[in-house]
Amino acid sequence: MAPxxxxxxxxxxxxxxxxRTWLAANIPDEWTQPGFWRALDDDESFxxxxxxxxxxxxxxxxxxxxxxxxxxxxxxxGMKALYDEEMVxxxxxxxxxxxxxxxxxxxxxxxxxxxxxxxIIGPMLRNEVIWCQxxxxxxxxxxxxxxxxxxxxxxxxxxxxxxKIWTTNAMHGDKIFTIVxxxxxxxxxxxxxxxxxDMDQPGVEARPLKQMSGxxxxxxxxxxxxxxPAKDCLGEIxxxxxxxxxxxxFERGASGVGQxxxxxxxxxxxxxxxxxxxxxxxxxxxxxxxxxxxxxxxxRYHAMxxxxxxxxxxxxxxxxxxxxxxxxxxxxxxWEAFDDVLGPEASLARPRPDVDLTPFQHQAMWSRSVxxxxxxxxxxxxxxxxxxxxxxx
Amino acid sequence: xxxxLTDDQQAFATTVxxxxxxxxxxxxxxxxxxDPHGDGHPVSLWKGLADQGALAVLVPEEHDGLGLGLLDxxxxxxxxxxxxxxxxxxxxxxxxEALRLAGSPEQQAAWLPGLAAGETIGTVALRGEAGSWDxxxxxxxxxxxxxxxxRLSGTASPVDYPSVAxxxxxxxxxxSGTPGLFLVESGxxxxxxxxxxxxxxxxRVGAVELADxxxxxxxxxxxxxxxxxxxxxARGAVLTAADxxxxxxxxxxxxxxxxxxxxxxxxxxxxxxxxxxxxxDLHVAVTMAEHAVLFAAHAVDTEDPGxxxxxxxxxxKAADAAWAATGxxxxxxxxxxxxxxxxxxxFYKRARRRAPLFGSADExxxxxxxxxxx
Numbered sequence: 001m002a003p004x005x006x007x008x009x010x011x012x013x014x015x016x017x018x019x020r021t022w023l024a025a026n027i028p029d030e031w032t033q034p035g036f037w038r039a040l041d042d043d044e045s046f047x048x049x050x051x052x053x054x055x056x057x058x059x060x061x062x063x064x065x066x067x068x069x070x071x072x073x074x075x076x077x078g079m080k081a082l083y084d085e086e087m088v089x090x091x092x093x094x095x096x097x098x099x100x101x102x103x104x105x106x107x108x109x110x111x112x113x114x115x116x117x118x119x120i121i122g123p124m125l126r127n128e129v130i131w132c133q134x135x136x137x138x139x140x141x142x143x144x145x146x147x148x149x150x151x152x153x154x155x156x157x158x159x160x161x162x163x164k165i166w167t168t169n170a171m172h173g174d175k176i177f178t179i180v181x182x183x184x185x186x187x188x189x190x191x192x193x194x195x196x197x198d199m200d201q202p203g204v205e206a207r208p209l210k211q212m213s214g215x216x217x218x219x220x221x222x223x224x225x226x227x228x229p230a231k232d233c234l235g236e237i238x239x240x241x242x243x244x245x246x247x248x249x250f251e252r253g254a255s256g257v258g259q260x261x262x263x264x265x266x267x268x269x270x271x272x273x274x275x276x277x278x279x280x281x282x283x284x285x286x287x288x289x290x291x292x293x294x295x296x297x298x299x300r301y302h303a304m305x306x307x308x309x310x311x312x313x314x315x316x317x318x319x320x321x322x323x324x325x326x327x328x329x330x331x332x333x334x335w336e337a338f339d340d341v342l343g344p345e346a347s348l349a350r351p352r353p354d355v356d357l358t359p360f361q362h363q364a365m366w367s368r369s370v371x372x373x374x375x376x377x378x379x380x381x382x383x384x385x386x387x388x389x390x391x392x393x
Numbered sequence: 394x395x396x397x398l399t400d401d402q403q404a405f406a407t408t409v410x411x412x413x414x415x416x417x418x419x420x421x422x423x424x425x426x427x428d429p430h431g432d433g434h435p436v437s438l439w440k441g442l443a444d445q446g447a448l449a450v451l452v453p454e455e456h457d458g459l460g461l462g463l464l465d466x467x468x469x470x471x472x473x474x475x476x477x478x479x480x481x482x483x484x485x486x487x488x489x490e491a492l493r494l495a496g497s498p499e500q501q502a503a504w505l506p507g508l509a510a511g512e513t514i515g516t517v518a519l520r521g522e523a524g525s526w527d528x529x530x531x532x533x534x535x536x537x538x539x540x541x542x543x544r545l546s547g548t549a550s551p552v553d554y555p556s557v558a559x560x561x562x563x564x565x566x567x568x569s570g571t572p573g574l575f576l577v578e579s580g581x582x583x584x585x586x587x588x589x590x591x592x593x594x595x596x597r598v599g600a601v602e603l604a605d606x607x608x609x610x611x612x613x614x615x616x617x618x619x620x621x622x623x624x625x626x627a628r629g630a631v632l633t634a635a636d637x638x639x640x641x642x643x644x645x646x647x648x649x650x651x652x653x654x655x656x657x658x659x660x661x662x663x664x665x666x667x668x669x670x671x672x673x674d675l676h677v678a679v680t681m682a683e684h685a686v687l688f689a690a691h692a693v694d695t696e697d698p699g700x701x702x703x704x705x706x707x708x709x710k711a712a713d714a715a716w717a718a719t720g721x722x723x724x725x726x727x728x729x730x731x732x733x734x735x736x737x738x739x740f741y742k743r744a745r746r747r748a749p750l751f752g753s754a755d756e757x758x759x760x761x762x763x764x765x766x767x
Contacts, residue, residue: 003402003464004691005395078394271766286762290709293761294685297706301684304396311394320675378666384676385669389649392664 006304012078016086022059023090028050032091034359042216046172049093054127063101063125068111071123077310082304084258088265099168100124100131104234107247111235118194119194132199134164134178134221135244141166142379144179145188145241149223151195156194156230158182160203160223166373170206170219173199177247178223192240194247196232203227203378213365251320251374256303259327263296265333268361270338273360275308278343285341292337295330302326318387321380328370329377335367394401396687398468402446406468412441413672419736421657425479426739433479433597434514434557442482443511449635452489456505463628464647465517467635467686474639477739479595481514483559483632488515490628491562491574495621497613500576504560515624516558518549518601526630526752528564528572535575538610543567545608546583550600555586561601563608568606575608582606585679587734595739617736627693627704630751634711635686637747641679641711645672646742648722655727658743664726668725675718682707682714702764705757712754714742 006049008016029034035046036088044392056062057071065080073079076335095101105124108116108255123129140146149162160180167176176197199206202225208216237244271289274280309316338346338360345351385391398406417438425433427467442448450466452458459465466486473520474480489508492501507513524530533547545565555561561584577584583606588599611617616624662668671744691706692700719741723730730737748754 003395003399003462004687006691008394068623081394104727137669159590268765282764283759284513286766287755287758289766290758290761293702293765294709294758295681296705297688297702298681298685298710301396301688302681303437304688305684307394308396322680325673325677357688378670382666385663389672389676391649391653391669391672392661 003013008078009076010194012076012082014235015079015279016082019061019083019086020058020090022061023086023092026055027090027092031093035356037093037289038215038359038362040141042171046096046169047064047347048131049096050172050370052093055094057125057127058343059067063105066105067109069126070105070117073093075168077307081257081307084255088258088261096169096172097124097127099133100129100177101286103133103247103250104131106250107234107243110246111243113231115231116234120218129174130169130172132167132169132173132176132221132225134176134197136166137163142376144244145192147181147192149178149180150184150186151182151193151228153230154184154227158193158230159225160195160197161263162223164221164223165204165209166218167221168218170221171208173206173221175199176221177234179244182237182240189241189351191238192244194234194240194243194379195228196234197223197226211365212368213362215366226348243291249320251324256299256323256327260296260300260303261330263299263327263331267293267296267334270334270341270360273338273357274341276355277342277351278342279341281339288337288340290324292330292334295326295333299326299330321383322388324375325377325380325384331370332367337363338364394500396684398560398687402465402468405465407724408445408477409442409447409469409472410446413472413478416441417476417478418736419477419683419739422479422595422739423736429590429594432557433595434481435479436553438480439511440476442480443578447482448485448489448511449509451486451493452505452509453493453501456501456509458489458505458509459488461688463631464687464694467631467690470632470635471639471642471686474636474743475639477595477643477736477743479597479652481516481557482630483636484516484553485511485514486557486632487517487559487625488560490502491517491611491621491625493614494616494624495574495611497611500609500613504576508560513559514554514557515560516554516561517562517564517629518552518555519564519622519626519629521547521549526626526750526756528619529627531564531566531572531622533563533565535567535573535608535610537568541609542607543575543610544655545577545603545606548602548750549609551589551591554597555599555601556588556597562611562625562626563601563603565608572619573617574611574621574625574741576611577601577606577608578602581608591746593742595743596746626751627700630708630757631689631693633688633747633750634682634707635712637685637715637744638682640680640740640744640747641675641682641715642713644718644737644744645675647678647736647740648672648718648725652725660724662727671721674712674764675721678710678714679718683712685710698745702761704718705764707754709754709757709761712748715723716748717738719744728742 062076063072064083068074095169129340151160153157178195178197180195182193203224205222447469449458450461454460520530521532536544554729559579563575566572583604585602586599655662685707689703722737729735
């Protein structure tokens, strides 16, 4: 066995070159300017990204690590890491079908019926169908097993009533994979089913949720006698918890390579602002920023570690909780440092006529959400303590 | 992409760990801690390490070494930290590194085989009181050469195990202001070793006082001058970081094991979230520090363009993780962890003493700021 080797294979580097060339030729310059996306109307932004991503798929640059039988590229975990990195480098638009691609597709590949495999994955990859995730509810946040949305059998269908919240792309979604309590009177992890529900029907209403940042990345979805055919259950009826856990296990840490690339660029941008406002010589500010860099570099090493584990075919298990803690806490600290280091100027949209800090402020506000969604830091610490360290429940 | 220890490296780690568990456990460590005026250099431990090749790791094969890299050496350092093992391992390995990097073929042939076999103990004296670790903290002056011999004057402190060292590598500044490395042999005229008491009983330290002491300049190797001093500092930082990571991991493991069993209020204290969440954060921090040390060792071995950042990150992260994990060890063992009879203080004191060596976390963060902000 060779010692530490951080290189990618020739084939992977070849892929990187092809992707880089395609991205350079297919991303309009104005799209990469700060504030471009936020200045757009939400629908317009979504439409642009949806169409762009479909063209990327047509060029063969989506589903990088998926088998070719599902329209993927059949690439290696290393190619997926390079893909994540190059997308950030090129300032490519953010993926619109992120929840479907990350979670639903691999779950369908693992346990879907032949019809589900044939009918769902291709249209998702081409952005013909945008998928939302219906997990959290007002009464079921960190405690997912408290799900109260009900599904009652009626002929070949289930009739669904209830409410989901924190739904990404709620206003643009076509379908939603939803945890529904299909066994009346069941409690906790039992009696749940993962239903694939059409959002384009009278019984489904989506509303935007205005966040503290002023943006609306999330929404709410209300089900009022919505109908879903029983065959549109992923996994078995009543086995929804198992399906949900399998689905969440696909939150692989390999994207840490892309996250590092993005956050490291943000670090450099914050440093540039610190310099502009005469704060970069302050020893306390320097310590604070340098400590963010320490944690960012650790995130990068951790991503290499995870990629190695994936390439060796190892099960990451609860290690993804460590990945989540490291990236989310580091990202939040970085943006706290922005406020700390810039002082009063940090809160001004235009501290100088030619300086627009609103993109920075948006990130700083967004950073408050990342330690909550996808399993809060407190939940992640419980997982690390109990499942990795073996401390008693 | 392969970012992990190889099977061979893991086997090496296991060998050292099992040797310490069998032959130099915490009772043996206590024997050294409770004999502060002893030389802190148990011969059986030293011979055992030499037999395993732990001293020969970085020495080239032509000088009876194993010719491996810092990646392999950090494996040993980590295990010694884990076992809070006493002795001049780091000091000797760094003295050999100075010879390998900056010495002439003759100097290497004269010293490296003995250092690799454990027959000669070495140490390094690279800075003086209140001095920084970036080469500007050198407090020893070297005269011009006369027949290949310089004269050194000044005091370097603290130095690991100077009393038992047969060879001391001293960083000194020549009359033109250029730093360089010099060989001083024990018993040289004008050399005085002043033992210094330290609360870390797992080591012995002292001041190296030089008064017109004859010394042989290291020269004719790959590196010289400030570059040689900097390269040695970087290796010292990585090996110290590795030791600290070992200390931190063992402190955390012992604390978790204890808090799984220790009951208060009728339940194991490890079931309380106040403790769980601290342990989880520590586990993440120590794991990140392990990654950082692995990366830094690799970066030094391969002369990676990002090596300066990598070394600073590793040392800063390891120092912080070790302070946090050993402090938590005392806290979460409760009152027993504050007693002399408990071993928590071995870990805590070793972490505290070693954290500032080759640059504290703050100094390395300042270095990172200089590398990325100026």
